[in-house]
Amino acid sequence: MASVTADKTLDTSGLNCPLPVLKTKKALEELQAGQVLEVISTDPGSKADIPAFCQRTGHELIETVEEGGKYIFYIRKKG
Amino acid sequence: MASERLAIIASKGTLDMALPPLILASTAASLGIESAVFFTFYGLNIIHKEKMKKLKIAPLGNPAMPMAFPPSVKKTPVVGQIAGIMEAVFPGPPQIMGMIPGMTDFMTAMMNKTMKDHGIASVPELIELCKEAGVKLIPCQMTMEFFGYKLEDLIDGLEPPAGAATFIQYVLEAEKPMIIFV
Numbered sequence: 001m002a003s004v005t006a007d008k009t010l011d012t013s014g015l016n017c018p019l020p021v022l023k024t025k026k027a028l029e030e031l032q033a034g035q036v037l038e039v040i041s042t043d044p045g046s047k048a049d050i051p052a053f054c055q056r057t058g059h060e061l062i063e064t065v066e067e068g069g070k071y072i073f074y075i076r077k078k079g
Numbered sequence: 080m081a082s083e084r085l086a087i088i089a090s091k092g093t094l095d096m097a098l099p100p101l102i103l104a105s106t107a108a109s110l111g112i113e114s115a116v117f118f119t120f121y122g123l124n125i126i127h128k129e130k131m132k133k134l135k136i137a138p139l140g141n142p143a144m145p146m147a148f149p150p151s152v153k154k155t156p157v158v159g160q161i162a163g164i165m166e167a168v169f170p171g172p173p174q175i176m177g178m179i180p181g182m183t184d185f186m187t188a189m190m191n192k193t194m195k196d197h198g199i200a201s202v203p204e205l206i207e208l209c210k211e212a213g214v215k216l217i218p219c220q221m222t223m224e225f226f227g228y229k230l231e232d233l234i235d236g237l238e239p240p241a242g243a244a245t246f247i248q249y250v251l252e253a254e255k256p257m258i259i260f261v
Contacts, residue, residue, distance in 0.1 A: 019200055022109050
């Protein structure tokens, strides 16, 4: 369980590279600065790709949870 | 002017060679990097209204191709067991099988199914994602004439057709230019 509450959830289960990153980017555009997006992914590549995306774009990756073959990321939109 | 610019040259028109440029360009654009794909020679088929939907993968001359049945087929009773045996016996389809008429279409159908099962985006989907992410899609002027493709044969939303010099200038005027050839 994560310690953060998300303002929006994006489920990319079943999708593969590059779709989780592209959909994350799109979902973040719909949020206000400071709001938190929860991204659920089953793509093992996203374990490295989502942090890379955050590092590059300046959004803050608050927490990563790995449970039952799912990767859950909590991303705070940059202000 | 952009400080970083990623330009990808797409010169191949097979299904397997169409995906990498589109995946890299759409991802780079979503990371905030100005990205462009230059479609030249057979790569033009990737942005051809009709041909983009029927890109194929050739087993002939492609020894790396595995004998891989889509996961959904392998789960089917009987058919799935036969597929499993075939995969175990043949690491890849024997090269000579690639010559059999219909083999290319068959392998293409299997590839498309496998991609769908794995949640991998199709070429038309990736093109849309590229457009949404703001990737510049540039057709090569010379090859359009060479193949007799008119602008209306190609998909909408492209940049004006360009030549080699225009493309090189566009890339190199950035502070950090990057070119990938596919």
